Amino acid sequence: MAGKSCSSKLLFNGAVTSFDRFHEIQRQLPERTSLLAVSKGHRAAAIRSLASHGHCDFGESRLQEAIPKMNELSDITKIRWHFIGHLQANKVRSVVQKFDVIHSLDSLKLAQRVSRIAGEEGKSPIVMAQVKFRIDPNKSGFSEPELLEAWFDLVKLPNIHLVGLMTIAPIMLDLNQRKTLFKQCRDLADKLDLKECSMGMSADWKEALAAGATWVRIGSGLFGERHK
Numbered sequence: 001m002a003g004k005s006c007s008s009k010l011l012f013n014g015a016v017t018s019f020d021r022f023h024e025i026q027r028q029l030p031e032r033t034s035l036l037a038v039s040k041g042h043r044a045a046a047i048r049s050l051a052s053h054g055h056c057d058f059g060e061s062r063l064q065e066a067i068p069k070m071n072e073l074s075d076i077t078k079i080r081w082h083f084i085g086h087l088q089a090n091k092v093r094s095v096v097q098k099f100d101v102i103h104s105l106d107s108l109k110l111a112q113r114v115s116r117i118a119g120e121e122g123k124s125p126i127v128m129a130q131v132k133f134r135i136d137p138n139k140s141g142f143s144e145p146e147l148l149e150a151w152f153d154l155v156k157l158p159n160i161h162l163v164g165l166m167t168i169a170p171i172m173l174d175l176n177q178r179k180t181l182f183k184q185c186r187d188l189a190d191k192l193d194l195k196e197c198s199m200g201m202s203a204d205w206k207e208a209l210a211a212g213a214t215w216v217r218i219g220s221g222l223f224g225e226r227h228k
Helices: 017-028 045-053 063-072 087-097 108-121 143-155 175-191 205-211
Strands: 033-040 057-060 080-083 101-107 124-129 161-166 196-199 215-218
Touching: 017 033, 017 045, 045 057, 045 063, 045 087, 057 063, 063 080, 063 087, 087 108, 087 143, 101 108, 101 161, 108 124, 108 143, 143 175, 161 175, 175 205, 196 215, 205 215
Parallel strands: 033 057, 033 215, 057 080, 080 101, 101 124, 124 161, 161 196
Antiparallel strands: none
């Protein structure tokens, strides 16, 4: 994935618990897979601590929570912010202005809006299409047929770089079912000649890794329980 350079395969010598978790996760990631530290619900100080050791990819899902952190951490120039939440139409401009990567384009209409506003803002964000492989009323996203139907329109959109797919496994699935779902996402990405698959969170990132994830999104498994 293009973007600011950062060190993503670091070894820590310290005894701080979050650094130990970081070290253990990184040790298990192959070269193809990067860690997205999901910092939603965690304080700016926790981000600063991890960034001070070279990690630069952090994920937020609520704009109103993210902006104060971004302002507090504006002195750290190598942070790459990823938007991972549901993107509302009225928040697109702010997200395009503030974030480098958007994981959650869930419709052609939203992608067209991001493309238009990115052009107006002189931006070219990296984006992924969010896909639902199971019925889940709590999650948005393209169905696989919807994505295939919209595909030729999506890839023609200017001002955005569509590099992959993102998916979230429904909470009711067991780990084997999640692994099957993640493999579906990887197979669809390969069919569309997309390199990136953003899938797997703290409870199921190992299953996503086995299925071919290139980004795993880990929050509580890295930072501990959320503060808010």
